[in-house]
Amino acid sequence: MIQATDLAKVYGAKTAVDGVTFTVQPGRVTGFLGPNGAGKSTTMRMIMGLDAPTRGSVTVNGAPYIRHRAPLREIGALLEARAVHPGRTAYSHLSSLAATHGIPAKRVDEVIEMTGLGAVAKKKVKGFSLGMGQRLGIAAALLGDPQVVVLDEPVNGLDPEGVVWVRNLVKYLASEGRTVFLSSHLMSEMAQTADHLIVIGRGRILADAPIADVIASQGKARTRVRTDRPEEFSRLLARSGVTIQTPEHEVLEVGGLDPRSIAQTALDHQVLVYELTPLQASLEEAYMQLTKDDVEYRSHDASRHDEPPTPTADGTPAGAASSPQAPNHTQEAAR
Amino acid sequence: MSTAVHSHRHSAAPQERLAGPNFLRVLNSERIKFLSLLSTRILLLCGVVLLVGFAALQAWGIGQVTRSVQNGGTAGPRAEALDTTSAILHLPAAGVSFAQLIVGALAVLMISSEFTTGMARATFAAVPTRWPVMAAKGVYTIVVGFVLTYVGAYIGGLVAQPILGNYNLHLDMGAWDVQRFMLLNAVYVAAVALMGLALGALLRNSAGAIVTLVALLFVLPIIFQLIPGDFFTEARKYLPTNAADAMFEAGSSGALNTAYLEPWQGTLILAAYVVVLLGAGFVTLRQRDV
Numbered sequence: 001m002i003q004a005t006d007l008a009k010v011y012g013a014k015t016a017v018d019g020v021t022f023t024v025q026p027g028r029v030t031g032f033l034g035p036n037g038a039g040k041s042t043t044m045r046m047i048m049g050l051d052a053p054t055r056g057s058v059t060v061n062g063a064p065y066i067r068h069r070a071p072l073r074e075i076g077a078l079l080e081a082r083a084v085h086p087g088r089t090a091y092s093h094l095s096s097l098a099a100t101h102g103i104p105a106k107r108v109d110e111v112i113e114m115t116g117l118g119a120v121a122k123k124k125v126k127g128f129s130l131g132m133g134q135r136l137g138i139a140a141a142l143l144g145d146p147q148v149v150v151l152d153e154p155v156n157g158l159d160p161e162g163v164v165w166v167r168n169l170v171k172y173l174a175s176e177g178r179t180v181f182l183s184s185h186l187m188s189e190m191a192q193t194a195d196h197l198i199v200i201g202r203g204r205i206l207a208d209a210p211i212a213d214v215i216a217s218q219g220k221a222r223t224r225v226r227t228d229r230p231e232e233f234s235r236l237l238a239r240s241g242v243t244i245q246t247p248e249h250e251v252l253e254v255g256g257l258d259p260r261s262i263a264q265t266a267l268d269h270q271v272l273v274y275e276l277t278p279l280q281a282s283l284e285e286a287y288m289q290l291t292k293d294d295v296e297y298r299s300h301d302a303s304r305h306d307e308p309p310t311p312t313a314d315g316t317p318a319g320a321a322s323s324p325q326a327p328n329h330t331q332e333a334a335r
Numbered sequence: 336m337s338t339a340v341h342s343h344r345h346s347a348a349p350q351e352r353l354a355g356p357n358f359l360r361v362l363n364s365e366r367i368k369f370l371s372l373l374s375t376r377i378l379l380l381c382g383v384v385l386l387v388g389f390a391a392l393q394a395w396g397i398g399q400v401t402r403s404v405q406n407g408g409t410a411g412p413r414a415e416a417l418d419t420t421s422a423i424l425h426l427p428a429a430g431v432s433f434a435q436l437i438v439g440a441l442a443v444l445m446i447s448s449e450f451t452t453g454m455a456r457a458t459f460a461a462v463p464t465r466w467p468v469m470a471a472k473g474v475y476t477i478v479v480g481f482v483l484t485y486v487g488a489y490i491g492g493l494v495a496q497p498i499l500g501n502y503n504l505h506l507d508m509g510a511w512d513v514q515r516f517m518l519l520n521a522v523y524v525a526a527v528a529l530m531g532l533a534l535g536a537l538l539r540n541s542a543g544a545i546v547t548l549v550a551l552l553f554v555l556p557i558i559f560q561l562i563p564g565d566f567f568t569e570a571r572k573y574l575p576t577n578a579a580d581a582m583f584e585a586g587s588s589g590a591l592n593t594a595y596l597e598p599w600q601g602t603l604i605l606a607a608y609v610v611v612l613l614g615a616g617f618v619t620l621r622q623r624d625v
Binding site for chain 2: 045048049050051052065066068069070071072073077079082083084085086087088089092093095096097099100101102103140
């Protein structure tokens with residue numbers, strides 16, 4: 001279990017982490033999601049005792065990291081960027097770490113086997129691909145058979161096969177009752193891997209809930225309706241609390257009404273409807289909604305002033321649409 | 336199964352049963368790190384080659400001078416004979432001025448490379464108290480500095496013997512003054528290496544730390560010599576290299592050189608440099624974020 005209490009880190013004038021409080025529970029995969037520069041890596045470095053918090057505290061299995069007599073056996077971490085001397089072989093690297101805890105050579109061979117590094121274990125890390133480097137980092141994290149596993153952007157640079165491997169690995173680790181804390185800025189990856197989500201933006205926690213709840217709380221359920229008389233049908237459906245968008249010709253996206261009452265309206269007024277599809281709010285939408293004010297590096301900050309505070313803008317807020325990455329997500333969400 | 340693993344490891348005083356880092360384990364870890372880098376081995380080899388090469392060159396040079404004096408050189412034969420004797424005594428350690436740079440750079444890299452490569456994150460996550468890592472590196476620094484210098488000088492002396500023999504000169508490797516000078520130089524190089532390690536921990540930057548070390552050992556003495564005035568003449572005695580020169584006089588069977596401090600003073604000054612820099616290095620390592 002990882003517990004952070006009012007954890008903060010200030011670098012000069014910049015507040016990287018601004019008093020976060022959260023608990024990462026064992027037995028499930030907890031995703032740590034946030035835009036670049038949101039404070040994910042800084043938080044993880046503070047968990048690992050590498051950076052000292054400016055304020056607050058963080059404990060692993062009940063004690064600060066530095067207090068553990070055998071830290072690698074409590075918590076293993078893959079932190080951002082490589083933590084390896086490129087002139088060493090994967091085997092020497094792992095052996096040197098294992099030696100600090102008296103971990104036998106047998107275990108080093110085991111994690112090499114487990115992470116699929118067998119063929120390159122005796123080669124210098126210098127020549128490793130990004131994916132190989134990630135695997136080596138994961139091997140190092142698992143070396144002490146730790147109860148808590150922290151992985152910062154583990155799928156970075158992995159090929160599709162590697163991505164699936166990481167996904168299955170973290171799920172397996174969680175199923176063994178371990179605490180798994182996984183950071184990513186890839187929402188699609190989180191949607192498939194995490195059970196629980198902690199969303200961070202500009203150093204503050206924006207959401208801390210089961211992944212389904214995060215989606216439910218942020219995205220509104222909508223229904224896609226195809227009809228040959230869109231204008232007339234919109235007028236028929238319109239009433240307070242109902243939002244209607246026309247993403248393309250002859251297509252309506254209706255929020256605030258369930259498919260059954262839409263169908264009833266169509267029947268009552270003899271309007272031909274040839275599609276009626278409930279739309280799941282996606283994690284992307286929920287995430288965009290949560291972080292729209294908290295994206296650290298957007299190309300024009302002025303965009304925030306254009307943002308209309310109207311809550312009727314459904315899953316695709318007009319404000320977010322003016323930030324550069326928003327259009328992609330809007331399209332993805334609509335699919 | 337899942338809960339079994341969990342409770343099994345965390346119910347019954349897990350910290351008693353699970354081995355964690357202690358100094359011997361960290362020492363072992365640092366040994367693996369030290370020996371698994373090709374660059375380390377190359378630098379060590381360079382150090383020994385340098386010491387042997389300089390000893391051989393020096394032997395040849397002394398031989399040439401001696402021969403030219405014998406063939407009717409200008410200098411008085413008595414004075415030359417005295418110089419040659421002292422030069423032969425110092426011959427095995429002739430390459431130390433250069434070998435110290437190699438060992439110093441190696442010591443800097445031992446710790447600065449941790450930070451430049453990002454290895455420090457793995458290292459200090461494994462040993463979060465941090466000081467055992469630096470202490471272990473310090474142990475290898477001392478061993479390498481001392482052993483490399485002594486062994487290199489010894490081989491250098493052995494190589495020099497036949498060369499000197501050509502000129503009817505003799506070097507007795509077992510002589511007190513030869514052994515004394517070699518051992519004191521080995522101590523000196525170990526001290527320089529410790530300074531390098533401390534600078535590496537302080538600056539975390541390979542180039543910066545090596546340049547600082549060179550400045551301390553080579554540039555400052557020259558600057559102090561160039562600036563006129565009694566203050567700088569006096570202050571120069573307190574620089575590490577000059578303090579070391581004073582230390583080298585310790586136990587000498589000859590007269591002491593008055594240009595230096597007393598041997599014990601020189602030794603203390605040199606030790607003070609090492610202690611202060613190492614102390615600052617330890618504090619920095621403990622306080623600063625990795």
